[in-house]
Amino acid sequence: MLRTIVDDISNEICKSADLAECVRQLHSDLEFREAAENVSREFCELVESLNTNTALYQKLKSSEITESSRLDDVDRRTLALLLDDFEQSGVHLKDEQKAKFVQLSSEVFNSGARFQENCDRIVSVGKFDQAKYGLPSQIYSPVSNSVDQSKRKMVYNTFYRHDDQQEKYLQKLISSRHQLAQLTGFESFAHRAQRNSLLEDYDNVKTFLWGVVEKCRNSFEKELAVLIDISAQCNQYNIDSSKQAATIADHDLGFLMHLYREKAYDIAKVSRESSQFFTFSSILNGFSTLSQRLYGVQLVEEPLVSGEMWNTAGVLKLKAVDEQMNELGVIYVDVSIRPEKAVGDCHYTVRCSKYLSDATWQMPILVLSLGLVDGHSHMWRDSGISFHSAETMFHELGHAMHSILGRTKYQHVAGTRCPQDFSEIPSNLMEYFISDLGVMTSIIRRSDRPSDQLSVEAAATLLASRHSFTAIETVQQAAYGLYDLEVHGPIAAPQIATGRMTTTELFYDIMSKAMPHVQRSPDSAFQHRFHHTVQYGAKYYSYLVARASACLIWQNRFLDEPFSRKWGDCWAEVQSHGGGHHPAVLLKKILGFRPTEKELTIALSKESQHLANLDAITV
């Protein structure tokens, strides 16, 4: 059958190309990285030539009809996704349109790359401002934790100042994407980007995001009131700004939250008390305990064979085994901080789990990369890590487990190869587990004294500090999602493309509606530094959908009984389908219903209501 043959070809390519990509990003030897880059480039060309192979596409397309009686739901969905991949390369277009498609694609790539290069640009500070605010000649970040409000404002607004060059790149990117979408029959790029996603179309996404803003409004204002109170207390000592005591600006938010957390929770003391519990080893063991209780899957360390890994400092190999000690897959974890290693926490599927024609399973191999410890220290396994890093480890291990549990017929939909709003659910759900007081205190144990338990008080303080200002962060994320959606949307995109509107105007408009009590400068252009516009293009919001879905699963299935084997097994079964079914079908299996955008919104607002009751403090 043709779809199986095409999927087998993809599997062979992925097994090499995905490994090359991982080596390119992580290998400690420059020559290996360069060789891997050449391999990656050649694979890109090979894939591109296959994806634009008209004969292959047409054969596959006709098999939709000729083989229709033999197709089940998974076959049909995989076939549709394979065809979609071809169509994303413009294979179905007429020659003239095809040329246009290729030209637009390369414009998208080039303007996106130029834009991204400039996102982290350093800003120079003039001599006058250097002297006035006591600043260095260059600034690298928008954050100033100075008590002087005017200095914070100056640093923030200088860092985020509208940049004409960035605007040009962005304008080109948006314009090319809009034309590309229209060429392939969509109203806008924001419409096109929602294919195969949980919320399915542009309007539902818009309703979801504005729903989050509205439903979180009360909690948001409560949290803001706490910050305004702190701001007023600070301003008593700040003669310049005492007139503005009752307002708050975007450049104040980070600083005031930081101040609140410092004063409200005795973090230094709690960190000292809990440091022995938060090490790389203890968090890894905690995760293994959890997955053993939920799914009967244990992670067992295996010795590294010489030459098996590029680096042995800060790297370990884990074998995932079931209760009968059957091997389910291998995870390499690379947690060392190295200058040449790609930054950012990431997981790589080097080989996916899939059914093979000889009736066996292809054993999955995953690589997790995190920048946590100095790998050269002989104590790296017992190096202390923050609670935030522990959450990140659970998140990335959640992705790895999704691949380990995979049991799909096709590689094209194996494990995490599903729409992003679904692929981020297993990882987000793991964050709910580690953020639960009962779960945390029962699974996180000291490596040297396993019978010791983290005190409930210390755990509660860590969690309270971590989850303070959840409503503000949620509304902010929804607003960024709305910007990313609308900048690619049917109204703004043509206006931006023709210069009738700037992205700065659009961003200001959305932020002012979403966070009306927070003052901002109309010239402030956070979006000129927002990398995600390039990578996610009208889908940045999918993280929020995944979080809302994970929140629903947590609240409905695990909150009362976090170690429920019944629901653990059910969730493992759902994950085994990878992207073989529509996300809504999979969610129905675990929730018992298909969540609408309204239910997702309510889940997030409930959570923020619960967390928004912060006590006022004296600073």
Ligand SMILES: [Zn+2]
């Ligand atoms: Zn993730």
